Amino acid sequence: MKKFYRLFLCFLICSVPIFICSPAVFGQSHQTVQDTTLKPQKKAPKQLKEVIIKDRRQQLRKEEEALNIEIVNSGFIQRNLGGSLMKSLERLPGIKTIGIGSGQSKPLIRGLGFNRVLVVDQGLKHEGQQWGADHGLEIDQFALGEVELIKGAASFRYGSDAIAGVIDLKPQSIPAKNSLGGSVNVLGKSNNKLYGSSVNLNGRQENWFFDARLTYQNYGDYRVPIDTIFVYDYAVKLQDRQLRNTAGRETAIHYTTGYIGQRFKSLVYLSNVYSKSGFFANAHGLEPRNVDEEMHDASSRDIQMPSQEVNHFKLINRTEYRVNAHQFFLDLGYQRNFRQEFSQYVNHGFMPPVYPDTMSIAPNLEREFDKQVYSFNLRDKLLFGKHEFTTGLSAEYQQNTINGWTFLVPSFKQVSAGIFAYDKYRINDDFLLHGALRYDFSHLHMFKYTDWFASKRTANAPAAFEKLVRSEDLSRTFHSLVWSAGLNYNLEQFSLKANVGKSFRMPIAKELGANGVNYHYFSFEKGDPRLDAEHSYQADLSLGWTADKWSVLLSPFYNYFPNYIYLNPTSRHDDYYGAGNQVFQYAQSKVLRYGGELQLKLKLLKTLTTSFSGEYLYARQLSGDKKGYTLPFSPPASALFNLSWSPVLNEHFQKTYFSIDYRLTSSQHNIVPPEKKTPGYGLIDLQIGTELWFQKQPVLVSLQAQNLMNTRYLNHTSFYRLIGLPESGRNLIISIKLPFNIPFHKS
Amino acid sequence: MRINVKKLNLLVGGLFLAAALSNCSKDKAEPIDTTYPEINTDSPTAFPKQCGVLKRGEKFSFKALLSDNKELGSVSVDIHHNFDHHTHSTELQECDMAPVKQAVKPFLLIKNIAIPAGLKSYELNTEIDVPADIDPGDYHFMIRLTDKEGWQTIKGLSIKIN
Numbered sequence: 001m002k003k004f005y006r007l008f009l010c011f012l013i014c015s016v017p018i019f020i021c022s023p024a025v026f027g028q029s030h031q032t033v034q035d036t037t038l039k040p041q042k043k044a045p046k047q048l049k050e051v052i053i054k055d056r057r058q059q060l061r062k063e064e065e066a067l068n069i070e071i072v073n074s075g076f077i078q079r080n081l082g083g084s085l086m087k088s089l090e091r092l093p094g095i096k097t098i099g100i101g102s103g104q105s106k107p108l109i110r111g112l113g114f115n116r117v118l119v120v121d122q123g124l125k126h127e128g129q130q131w132g133a134d135h136g137l138e139i140d141q142f143a144l145g146e147v148e149l150i151k152g153a154a155s156f157r158y159g160s161d162a163i164a165g166v167i168d169l170k171p172q173s174i175p176a177k178n179s180l181g182g183s184v185n186v187l188g189k190s191n192n193k194l195y196g197s198s199v200n201l202n203g204r205q206e207n208w209f210f211d212a213r214l215t216y217q218n219y220g221d222y223r224v225p226i227d228t229i230f231v232y233d234y235a236v237k238l239q240d241r242q243l244r245n246t247a248g249r250e251t252a253i254h255y256t257t258g259y260i261g262q263r264f265k266s267l268v269y270l271s272n273v274y275s276k277s278g279f280f281a282n283a284h285g286l287e288p289r290n291v292d293e294e295m296h297d298a299s300s301r302d303i304q305m306p307s308q309e310v311n312h313f314k315l316i317n318r319t320e321y322r323v324n325a326h327q328f329f330l331d332l333g334y335q336r337n338f339r340q341e342f343s344q345y346v347n348h349g350f351m352p353p354v355y356p357d358t359m360s361i362a363p364n365l366e367r368e369f370d371k372q373v374y375s376f377n378l379r380d381k382l383l384f385g386k387h388e389f390t391t392g393l394s395a396e397y398q399q400n401t402i403n404g405w406t407f408l409v410p411s412f413k414q415v416s417a418g419i420f421a422y423d424k425y426r427i428n429d430d431f432l433l434h435g436a437l438r439y440d441f442s443h444l445h446m447f448k449y450t451d452w453f454a455s456k457r458t459a460n461a462p463a464a465f466e467k468l469v470r471s472e473d474l475s476r477t478f479h480s481l482v483w484s485a486g487l488n489y490n491l492e493q494f495s496l497k498a499n500v501g502k503s504f505r506m507p508i509a510k511e512l513g514a515n516g517v518n519y520h521y522f523s524f525e526k527g528d529p530r531l532d533a534e535h536s537y538q539a540d541l542s543l544g545w546t547a548d549k550w551s552v553l554l555s556p557f558y559n560y561f562p563n564y565i566y567l568n569p570t571s572r573h574d575d576y577y578g579a580g581n582q583v584f585q586y587a588q589s590k591v592l593r594y595g596g597e598l599q600l601k602l603k604l605l606k607t608l609t610t611s612f613s614g615e616y617l618y619a620r621q622l623s624g625d626k627k628g629y630t631l632p633f634s635p636p637a638s639a640l641f642n643l644s645w646s647p648v649l650n651e652h653f654q655k656t657y658f659s660i661d662y663r664l665t666s667s668q669h670n671i672v673p674p675e676k677k678t679p680g681y682g683l684i685d686l687q688i689g690t691e692l693w694f695q696k697q698p699v700l701v702s703l704q705a706q707n708l709m710n711t712r713y714l715n716h717t718s719f720y721r722l723i724g725l726p727e728s729g730r731n732l733i734i735s736i737k738l739p740f741n742i743p744f745h746k747s
Numbered sequence: 748m749r750i751n752v753k754k755l756n757l758l759v760g761g762l763f764l765a766a767a768l769s770n771c772s773k774d775k776a777e778p779i780d781t782t783y784p785e786i787n788t789d790s791p792t793a794f795p796k797q798c799g800v801l802k803r804g805e806k807f808s809f810k811a812l813l814s815d816n817k818e819l820g821s822v823s824v825d826i827h828h829n830f831d832h833h834t835h836s837t838e839l840q841e842c843d844m845a846p847v848k849q850a851v852k853p854f855l856l857i858k859n860i861a862i863p864a865g866l867k868s869y870e871l872n873t874e875i876d877v878p879a880d881i882d883p884g885d886y887h888f889m890i891r892l893t894d895k896e897g898w899q900t901i902k903g904l905s906i907k908i909n
């Protein structure tokens with residue numbers, strides 16, 4: 001199978017010159033010269049619609065960034081709206097998700113996820129419990145104006161964790177002067193009977209503005225195209241093909257206010273995102289369970305145990321000040337992520353058979369993580385001559401406490417700081433050079449944790465019982481120096497990007513201090529307090545050609561980790577600390593990864609376009625216990641074919657589109673314990689939308705059919721893959737957006 | 748035409764670089780092992796079996812055939828009560844269960860059993876004591892077997908202790 005992948009990639013690479021070279025030779029006569037500089041366009045377009053400007057801005061942004069970036073706006077999210085932000089973005093090449101249930105998912109960029117992908121919201125690093133495969137991203141997708149995805153190592157700008165990429169979430173643009181308006185979104189989905197709404201109100205006088213949003217979503221159990229699933233061979237019958245107890249609720253409130261001046265801009269952003277959702281009751285974590293089916297099946301909308309509740313609060317101040325050639329940016333932030341996981345007490349290993357009533361921890365509180373983060377970022381962007389020189393300083397303080405009757409990660413506090421300098425040098429209109437250097441410091445202190453129950457030591461007779469110390473007090477300090485160098489070359493229709501760089505990631509508390517049974521995986525996870533900071537070297541290339549009627553973009557990458565941190569399933573069992581479970585030991589190994597994406601777009605007719613995007617990834621461990629194996633959650637090769645028809649109808653139906661996607665995913669046989677081989681599949685999605693205009697009032701309507709054929713398939717990167725749970729069946733989505741303006745008179 | 752050649756050179760050069768980076772050459776790595784080890788309790792001598800019965804105050808011999816395509820790792824046995832009817836049974840056959848009850852002094856055994864190194868197949872035969880003073884009732888008998896690569900197979904049997 002590996003050979004097939006290789007051949008596939010070789011074929012892609014070899015076929016590209018044929019695509020590109022032929023028109024390059026014969027297509028001279030109708031060549032249009034595109035302006036790739038920041039200078040205003042000379043040939044003024046007849047009508048300057050807002051969208052056109054925006055597209056151009058995105059184009060410029062891409063042409064001046066040495067890293068591979070994808071930019072999408074709220075229109076894209078509206079059109080491809082999935083159960084969660086990351087599901088909506090999964091259409092982009094190189095982007096995948098690790099999903100659990102219908103409303104939670106976390107990003108995977110070119111096969112890496114968890115703490116290797118950094119999410120930036122309102123300028124600051126979003127801090128949740130990124131390490132957990134069953135944890136989603138606490139983001140309200142309705143509140144976003146634009147999402148910028150960086151595929152590739154970007155530690156030099158964002159610090160630790162940006163080793164695989166960055167997802168930069170940008171708010172909606174600041175309202176125009178002397179305006180008052182907003183929008184109402186309503187949303188419905190057939191598969192999990194979701195209904196939701198998001199209401200926005202914003203306004204601005206001369207300099208002061210506000211933007212408020214309220215979002216609510218409520219969904220039931222989601223449905224899969226299967227009647228019985230086998231959790232470790234244990235047969236679980238589903239009622240009406242509904243996945244028991246996967247319902248959820250989400251509420252989000254956002255409020256932004258601030259002052260916009262000529263040279264000074266300052267805004268305060270306040271948000272609270274709350275979600276409560278159930279876990280599939282028959283397999284909490286991944287263990288088979290007998291449940292009270294009558295109780296669970298009584299309603300498809302109730303949330304029983306096991307369940308999770310997460311609340312994420314943010315208070316951020318962003319200030320920008322321009323003086324002479326300087327532009328200063330100051331971001332201050334506080335965020336608190338409070339996560340609780342509830343489950344009935346079931347004794348495992350050496351836990352007492354009955355939960356003692358002397359315990360101060362509630363018997364249903366399986367886990368709790370309380371994280372508080374204070375952040376500070378200062379940047380100065382200086383323009384002089386052909387240079388754009390940015391220097392910056394960032395600092396963060398974290399406090400993490402735990403609770404609950406199971407133990408996985410100790411409480412800890414962490415302080416980190418970094419400084420960087422980045423120079424963008426414009427040699428001429430076509431050619432840009434980039435260089436960056438960054439130094440980081442981080443100190444982590446973990447606190448001692450002792451079991452509340454005694455374990456039995458069987459090795460020495462007579463058998464002795466004792467409460468085990470799971471995690472000792474531990475202090476670690478890390479230093480890191482990283483760099484990056486890149487170039488952009490844009491010549492008429494041709495564009496080239498290249499970047500090489502070193503990135504890093506500080507080990508997280510779980511990697512250093514885990515020493516407990518993960519009762520959901522039948523594993524005993526053991527951290528290694530001696531782990532080094534993880535380093536990565538990455539080379540990125542991007543080659544593009546844009547003609548009138550077609551365009552092509554090829555973005556290969558090559559990545560090497562001298563010390564990738566990896567949770568290695570060993571052959572050992574531990575009957576003392578591990579309560580008889582298989583030992584999963586954190587270790588570091590050399591890892592090689594490469595792959596890339598290919599995008600082709602072709603305009604068949606004025607209103608008909610077709611596109612292809614393909615992605616491929618290969619990863620191999622070059623040393624250690626799992627030498628020769630891949631990394632966990634490696635997405636299989638996939639291709640997305642799209643045909644879009646955007647007819648110009650009449651003034652009442654504007655920006656109408658009919659679009660069909662066919663996604664072909666190959667099988668994944670390149671696996672590592674404890675994964676399973678996943679067969680390939682093909683999926684069809686439909687998207688239809690229009691802007692209905694009555695008088696001067698538009699109504700944006702978007703319809704989607706996801707998994708139109710109700711195909712039964714397994715997603716290799718899904719949390720529930722290990723228990724053979726198929727993905728969601730057919731899902732019809734309707735989303736309506738009503739923007740409005742309230743006439744506003746200057747007083 | 749000059750620009751065109753220049754562009755073409757860039758493009759072809761870039762593609763060669765991409766091809767070199769992507770390492771299209773032949774695969775040198777030997778194939779990885781992706782086969783799970785097997786726990787066989789089907790043979791007539793294997794004990795216990797699904798819905799099997801153990802006796803308090805007596806010894807029994809835990810017998811199973813363990814096998815792997817390359818090399819076995821280690822095996823662990825875990826006997827814990829199932830008075831609350833949570834389930835870890837991996838077998839299709841269902842057993843008659845006693846009514847749900849509160850545990851007082853349930854039997855708990857967690858034990859590693861060594862497998863000699865380098866074996867593809869191993870006849871497990873080990874004696875286990877069942878104390879006389881434990882709660883009788885429904886129990887789980889879980890066998891966890893790994894191979895050297897770290898693949899794990901779990902077999903969960905529902906048993907009774909009388």
